Amino acid sequence: MKLAKLLNADHIILDMKAVEHWPSIVELVEHLVKTEQLPVSQHEEILEAFKVREESVSTGIGSGVAIPHAFSDHLEHVIAVFGRSRAGIDFEALDNAPVHFIVLFVVPRKNYSLHLQTLAAIAKMFTNAEVLRQLGAAEDLEEILSIFDSKPSRAGA
Numbered sequence: 001m002k003l004a005k006l007l008n009a010d011h012i013i014l015d016m017k018a019v020e021h022w023p024s025i026v027e028l029v030e031h032l033v034k035t036e037q038l039p040v041s042q043h044e045e046i047l048e049a050f051k052v053r054e055e056s057v058s059t060g061i062g063s064g065v066a067i068p069h070a071f072s073d074h075l076e077h078v079i080a081v082f083g084r085s086r087a088g089i090d091f092e093a094l095d096n097a098p099v100h101f102i103v104l105f106v107v108p109r110k111n112y113s114l115h116l117q118t119l120a121a122i123a124k125m126f127t128n129a130e131v132l133r134q135l136g137a138a139e140d141l142e143e144i145l146s147i148f149d150s151k152p153s154r155a156g157a
Contacts, residue, residue, distance in 0.1 A: 003125055004149035006080040006105065006118070009141040010035045013083040016102075021058070021091050025050050025068055028081045028104040037079040038106070046070060046106060060093025064100040065126040069119060071109040078118055080105035082144070084135065101126065101135055 013031055018024035029047055032038035038046060049070035053059065060066040066089075081104050088098025103122050107115040125131055131147060138144045 003080075003082075003103070003122060004145060006078060007082055007145065007148060009145060011037070011081050012141050012144055013081065014141060014144070016083045016085040016089075018085070019087060019089060021054070021089060022051075024083065024085070024089050024091075024099075024102060025054065025104065028068070028083050028102060031081050031083075032079060032104075032106075035081075037081070039074075042072065042074055045074075046072060049106075050104075058092040058094075060091035060099050061123060061126070062093050062095035062097065063127065063129075064088070064093075064097055064132060066091045066093065066099040066102045067119060067122050067126075068102065068104045069115065070106050071115070072106050073109050075106060075108045078105055078107050078114060080118075082148075084138075084144075086136075101132065 016024060016027055018027040026047065033040055033043050050068055053070055054068065059068040083102045085100050088100050091099040093099055105118055107118060134147050135144060138147060
């Protein structure tokens with residue numbers, strides 16, 4: 001799976017406004033609603049799913065990356081949004097480093113294996129230091145999409 005299959009220019013926030021953990025998730029979920037990936041009627045339910053998830057353990061995986069994820073009974077396919085924070089967000093990450101890159105996604109609850117495949121593909125891509133450097137230096141949405149499209153991020157086989 002390539003991250004570029006989940007994201008297009010509408011699914012990227014080049015410079016996030018939020019500077020704290022929970023407000024960053026709210027900003028990303030609201031972006032999903034604004035871009036009509038997520039129906040307004042599911043906004044509160046999805047936020048609650050993220051709140052429960054983040055209260056159990058932070059999805060900050062280290063190296064400046066967070067991958068918040070949740071399930072929905074109302075979706076037929078994975079929806080995702082990527083946000084970049086130049087300032088960095090305290091996400092209570094495993095390495096205590098500020099988070100600069102967030103890939104938030106929601107998976108249909110009925111397809112748990114898709115959740116694992118998506119999470120593995122994203123994690124694999126974001127453990128590549130060169131990818132992180134390129135994403136940090138990217139000037140526009142097209143450049144970010146090009147990075148996502150050019151890097152192999154296959155999970156499984």
